[in-house]
Amino acid sequence: MNAEAEVLFLNESFYHVFRQRDLTMMARLWADRLPVACAHPGWPAIAGREEVLDSWKAILTNPDAPDVSCHGAQAFVCSRDSAFVVCYEKVGDSVLVATNVFAREMGEWRMVHHQAGPCNVSPLSLDEEPEAGPLQ
């Protein structure tokens, strides 16, 4: 599997874990040693593994948190050891655009950053094209 396919697979795993609300797997997806950050929609950025995982714990254990699905993921490989994925998140009736950054840590791809923010894409367009999405 090439780097592009590997990070797209990891990106899918991230949203699977998000939907399953599996904090243990979420912790495994994120890098252990590399510096990490996260910017949840509407909030200031968070830096550091402990702080980032605390924020995911708050989200994944919140019974009112809506379901999320990932659409139109596209991978951009920056180097042998780093890549990012841009995709759309359908969260309830809203659509967010997301950047997920991945890097190899001890040879394994791990997540090092996530940012999601609102975007003016219709959730219906995501339903129609669950694989392709509206990346221009």
Place this chain on the structure above:
Amino acid sequence: MNAEAEVLFLNESFYHVFRQRDLTMMARLWADRLPVACAHPGWPAIAGREEVLDSWKAILTNPDAPDVSCHGAQAFVCSRDSAFVVCYEKVGDSVLVATNVFAREMGEWRMVHHQAGPCNVSPLSLDEEPEAGPLQ
């Protein structure tokens, strides 16, 4: 200069070029050969150098576009050849949180991705701490 300082410098250059509305320098900051993407606030993501630079042309040549300033930039080095910066953008009376991804292309750091989205940080807090910013 280490990688962290190098990408922080490039991040500053990006906002300088943004403020100066210098499309030639903006084109130089972005990678030529590596795949690039960009997610402007509220809009779907854009992929490809030509498409990304076209979007910057529309912004930089728009006389109504407000000024932007960068605050609280923090660098996260992923590998020898890749890093990202998280920072805050003061745009008029709003604050955006931004991710800027950089990668080395032929040995030189270039921008490969930018995402900015709204966040609930007071612009006043940025005025008070122009260097530190509210990164948590």
